[in-house]
Every structure is written in structure tokens, then in C-alpha cells.
Amino acid sequence: MREYTAPDIRAGRLTAAELAANFDDVKPPLDPKRALVESSRCFYCYDAPCIDACPTSIDIPSFIRSIATGDAIGAAETILEANIMGGMCARVCPVEILCEDACVRNHSEDKPVQIGALQRYATDALIAAGGQPFARAASSGKKVAVVGGGPAGLSAAHRLSRLGHEVTVFEAREKLGGLNEYGIAAYKTVHDFAQTEVAFILALGGITVRTGQALGRDITLEALRRDYDAVFLAMGLGGVNALGLEGENMAGVEDAVAYIARLRQAKDKASLQVGRKVVVIGGGNTAIDIAIQSKRLGAEDVTLVYRRGPENMSATHHEQEFAQVNGVRIKHWARPVKLHGHKGAVREIEFEYTQLDGQGRLTGTGETFGILCDTVFKAIGQKLNLALVKDPLNGKASEVLDMAGGKIAINEDFATSLKGIFAGGDCVASGTDLTVQSVADGRDAAMAIDAYLRGEG
Structure with a gap:
């Protein structure tokens, strides 16, 4: 030795x-002049490969064109319609292997359009202006429990609320945000941006938050399914x-x-x-x-x-x-x-x-x-804490969540093996373990839950 x-x-x-x-901020934001210059580099492709490369399928050429015409707020609305956490994703997405990698300008003699930086420019402008660009639909009379206040859970909660459902988010920690709040390098998300974005999402209304509520400790899956019309599991990977x-x-x-x-x-x-x-x-x-x-x-x-x-x-x-x-x-x-x-x-x-x-x-x-x-x-x-989801509901052996590869098994509509219970984000194997993928899961699962609640799914 x-x-x-x-x-x-x-x-x-x-x-x-x-x-x-x-x-300090590792990627300082664009100023209006630089944003205008950068947006002018976009070819506004009709069949844009950058859209296909984005897990949330943001209409990238459209929002960049809005910036080029001086409408940053309109650009942000286009972004947030597809990805309600577009501000955070603009900061943490590996754009070099997603949208910017697919940009048609990305070749040896040129460089891709700075899509991530332009997305941040637009979403920051909207959040700074205040207000909420989305409105809730008429009440459906249905209640949905969301377990986990990270990207998947918040994305689902926002979309479900927009669709007229009453949502309660159960979060084990003191703050919402999940990995955006607790797991991303501090130099990527400065000035408490994670909580700024959370506040923006909750401003829609129709979303009740209960922090300090952990599945298996403070709440049970059995009780949630009994008390709510649907349940969305988005607790991430705690182990x-x-x-x-x-x-x-x-x-x-x-x-x-x-x-x-x-x-x-x-x-x-x-x-x-x-x-x-x-x-x-x-x-x-x-x-x-x-x-x-x-x-x-x-x-x-x-x-x-x-x-x-x-x-x-x-x-x-x-x-x-x-x-x-x-x-x-x-x-x-x-x-x-x-x-x-x-x-x-x-x-x-x-x-x-x-x-x-x-x-x-x-x-x-x-x-x-x-x-x-x-x-x-x-x-x-990280891995899913299987102790949270292994117990059968109502003591019935048939009422147990099916698992696949150590994660919760779901079908194409994010439905689990138990009726009325859906899952998405890192706790399921739906794609890459990225914030943007979890946001996409939450949005798409919300649409599936809405169809289920309306008897269409």
C-alpha cells in the first residue's frame, strides 16, 4: 500500500x-439583437428534421420565425403548447444530439442554428412578462391524482388541468420540480429557475399540491385509486x-x-x-x-x-x-x-x-x-424503488402492477396493468432518460387519461 x-x-x-x-450561468442568454441574427439563420424547413428529433415535437421553424418577426411571446406560446417546460429544456436538453444535431445547417462548413438558445430567449420573455397563456376547459367533474412533482408529473398535471380535470400532485420532497430542482448541475439552472417554472405551471389553476407525501409512507396506491378517477404515477427513480x-x-x-x-x-x-x-x-x-x-x-x-x-x-x-x-x-x-x-x-x-x-x-x-x-x-x-409498487391492491394477487426490466410496464397509452392507473417518466421504460422525454410522457399520458375519463379510451 x-x-x-x-x-x-x-x-x-x-x-x-x-x-x-x-x-454562474454556464450559457448566458441571448440578447434581442443576437436572437434576431440567430433566428435569421433558420431555413424554416417545411419538413423540418429538427421537429422529428425533438421528443416533444415542438414546431421549431414556426417559433424561430416568430422570433425573427419580433414576436418572442408568440414564439414561446408555440413552444409551450408542445412542451410546458420548454424553459428548463432549453437549458438542460442535449441539443447537440437532438434538434441541433438534425439541423440542416449542421455540417462541416457551417454550424447548426442555436435552437436551444432561441427557445430559452422566447420562454424567458414570456415568463418575465407574467400571465398565463393557457386557459382551463369547463370542469369535467373528474379528479386525477399525480404521484411525483417532477417533469412528467407537472407536465401531466398542467395538461389535465387544461382539459378541465381537477388534479392533485403528491410529492415526497418539500419542493416540486423533481430532478429539475434537485438533480441538475447548479450552473445550468441559476437564479432558482426551476421554482420559477413550477410557479408558472401552477398559475394555470386547478392543481392542488401536497408536498411531503411519499407513496408507501403517507399515501397508498389503493387509497388513491379509491379516491380519484384516475392515477398517474411519475415518481421517477428513487433508488x-x-x-x-x-x-x-x-x-x-x-x-x-x-x-x-x-x-x-x-x-x-x-x-x-x-x-x-x-x-x-x-x-x-x-x-x-x-x-x-x-x-x-x-x-x-x-x-x-x-x-x-x-x-x-x-x-x-x-x-x-x-x-x-x-x-x-x-x-x-x-x-x-x-x-x-x-x-x-x-x-x-x-x-x-x-x-x-x-x-x-x-x-x-x-x-x-x-x-x-x-x-x-x-x-x-438509479433504479425504481420496487417496495413502493409491489404490494397488491385490496389484498388481491391479481391486483399488482406488472413490471418490465425493473420499471413499471405500460402499454402505448401509458396504461399500467391496473385499471385507471397510468405511469410515465423515468419510472417506465418509454425512451431516453431525459427531462424532455419525461415532459413528453406526461403530456401524452394526460391525453390518454383524458380519453379514459371521457369513456373514449
């Missing part, structure tokens, strides 16, 4: 000014995958999702403890976010280790490059095999090099290496 210096995990590594700069290594509970080994949540809610980032030598295990957006934020909190050495190659990481190439620009070292083709500690705290993590065998399966090479560290962040994915 190599010589080791005692762990150095502490708060206040950087000054308030340094932290403010590090967690975190474990490394499965001895000593995983020692000091310094942290869940990346939980730490990001603490960072997002911290009133003073100088109060957050951060290690000097940090290792992050994972290859997705959470791994990238915790690695960059550790660096921006003052960590000296941050290494992200992923078991496969860069092309296999769920984090986009853009995100990987951004991490490296921020001083994060990324090592591929290695997996953790052992944690070494001293006096109850982690001090080194041992990895084994990996490779693909003749059948394309990941295997270890037997060769290992170690990285000295005082903090290890686990970011190897």
Missing part, C-alpha cells in the same frame, strides 16, 4: 466570489445502484445524486464539504455533473472512471469535453474492485482494467491500478 496523507475533506475551499463565478464492494459505507463514499441535491439546496455553497482528491464512478450525466461541480467547489484532483469507452458513455461527447475543459480527468476501460480505508474513511480505490471478449462482453484483464482519494462518488445509475 502506498504512503497516504490523511483525508482533507472540508468546506470553504474557495471564496464567495470564486464560488459565485464558478456557479441508487450500489457498487457492491466491501466498505462501501465508509466515510467519504457518497451517493452523487444525494450530494447534488444538497448542493442545489445549499444557501451558501461555501458550507459544502468537498474533498481534495475526488474519484467519480460512472459515465452518465450525473457522473459528469458531480465531477465538474466538485472541481468548481475547490477539489484539486477529480478523476472520472468509466468501465467502457467514451462512445458508450450516456453523457454526450459535448458533456465529456466540457468536463475535461473544467479540469476533470476521464479514464475509460476500468471498473472498481476494492475500496481501501484508514480509520473508517476511504483512502484509495482499486480498479481493474476491462476489455471486450470475443462475444463483445465486458471482462476484466486481471491487471489493476489504484487512485488515492478522500472522496468517492457513486454515479452508476
Whole structure:
């Protein structure tokens, strides 16, 4: 074992000014002049590939044309009709693999239209102007329970309310927003934008919010189905995958999702403890976010280790490059095999090099290496807490939610195996695990629920 210096995990590594700069808006918004110039670059394609690339199918050429004619509010209404969380999606969507990747200007001699930035410009203008561009239909007399106040739940709640239904959102945490509030890197959504967007959605009316209400603890699926005409499950993925290594509970080994949540809610980032030598295990957006934020909190050495190659990481190439620009070292083709500690705290993590065998399966090479560290962040994915949905309703074995791949099984109308209960977002396997996909799920599930409540589905 190599010589080791005692762990150095502490708060206040950087000054308030340094932290403010590090967690300022990573993508400053367009001003009116730049928005006008950028909107003029759009070809306003009739059969626009950017629309097909957007999970919520926003009419991108139409909203950009509105900006070009000076109608930012009209542009925002077009966006929000398809995606009620268009403001957040403009900030966090991986546009480089979605709409902007499909842009016809995206080739070696040109660059794509900045669709994401234009979308933010329009939605910010509408929210700043105040008011609510949508109205509720006449009351249907029906009540819908939405479990989970994240992107899928809020999207469904807004659409259901517009359709005239009374909606109650049950959220386990203190605030609505889900990952938008608790799980996204702080430098991507500054100035409490997640709550600004939540307030905008709730301003429609017809939506009652009950926070601190967790399924299985404070509310039951059986009671919800009894008291409401329909139920929409959108609780996301509350469980975190474990490394499965001895000593995983020692000091310094942290869940990346939980730490990001603490960072997002911290009133003073100088109060957050951060290690000097940090290792992050994972290859997705959470791994990238915790690695960059550790660096921006003052960590000296941050290494992200992923078991496969860069092309296999769920984090986009853009995100990987951004991490490296921020001083994060990324090592591929290695997996953790052992944690070494001293006096109850982690001090080194041992990895084994990996490779693909003749059948394309990941295997270890037997060769290992170690990285000295005082903090290890686990970011190897989340899972549905099956304890929330495993119990049969009314004590009947036939009244149990069907599962598929560890998530809730649904049909093409987002209906589960139990009548009147629908599901969407990360708790089902409906597509990519992105905010925009969850918003699309919530919107489409609301339309299916509406048809069910009206006897048409």
C-alpha cells in the first residue's frame, strides 16, 4: 500500500466570489439583437428534421420565425403548447444530439442554428412578462391524482388541468420540480429557475399540491385509486445502484445524486464539504455533473472512471469535453474492485482494467491500478424503488402492477396493468432518460387519461 496523507475533506475551499463565478450561468442568454441574427439563420424547413428529433415535437421553424418577426411571446406560446417546460429544456436538453444535431445547417462548413438558445430567449420573455397563456376547459367533474412533482408529473398535471380535470400532485420532497430542482448541475439552472417554472405551471389553476407525501409512507396506491378517477404515477427513480464492494459505507463514499441535491439546496455553497482528491464512478450525466461541480467547489484532483469507452458513455461527447475543459480527468476501460480505508474513511480505490471478449462482453484483464482519494462518488445509475409498487391492491394477487426490466410496464397509452392507473417518466421504460422525454410522457399520458375519463379510451 502506498504512503497516504490523511483525508482533507472540508468546506470553504474557495471564496464567495470564486464560488459565485464558478456557479454562474454556464450559457448566458441571448440578447434581442443576437436572437434576431440567430433566428435569421433558420431555413424554416417545411419538413423540418429538427421537429422529428425533438421528443416533444415542438414546431421549431414556426417559433424561430416568430422570433425573427419580433414576436418572442408568440414564439414561446408555440413552444409551450408542445412542451410546458420548454424553459428548463432549453437549458438542460442535449441539443447537440437532438434538434441541433438534425439541423440542416449542421455540417462541416457551417454550424447548426442555436435552437436551444432561441427557445430559452422566447420562454424567458414570456415568463418575465407574467400571465398565463393557457386557459382551463369547463370542469369535467373528474379528479386525477399525480404521484411525483417532477417533469412528467407537472407536465401531466398542467395538461389535465387544461382539459378541465381537477388534479392533485403528491410529492415526497418539500419542493416540486423533481430532478429539475434537485438533480441538475447548479450552473445550468441559476437564479432558482426551476421554482420559477413550477410557479408558472401552477398559475394555470386547478392543481392542488401536497408536498411531503411519499407513496408507501403517507399515501397508498389503493387509497388513491379509491379516491380519484384516475392515477398517474411519475415518481421517477428513487433508488441508487450500489457498487457492491466491501466498505462501501465508509466515510467519504457518497451517493452523487444525494450530494447534488444538497448542493442545489445549499444557501451558501461555501458550507459544502468537498474533498481534495475526488474519484467519480460512472459515465452518465450525473457522473459528469458531480465531477465538474466538485472541481468548481475547490477539489484539486477529480478523476472520472468509466468501465467502457467514451462512445458508450450516456453523457454526450459535448458533456465529456466540457468536463475535461473544467479540469476533470476521464479514464475509460476500468471498473472498481476494492475500496481501501484508514480509520473508517476511504483512502484509495482499486480498479481493474476491462476489455471486450470475443462475444463483445465486458471482462476484466486481471491487471489493476489504484487512485488515492478522500472522496468517492457513486454515479452508476438509479433504479425504481420496487417496495413502493409491489404490494397488491385490496389484498388481491391479481391486483399488482406488472413490471418490465425493473420499471413499471405500460402499454402505448401509458396504461399500467391496473385499471385507471397510468405511469410515465423515468419510472417506465418509454425512451431516453431525459427531462424532455419525461415532459413528453406526461403530456401524452394526460391525453390518454383524458380519453379514459371521457369513456373514449
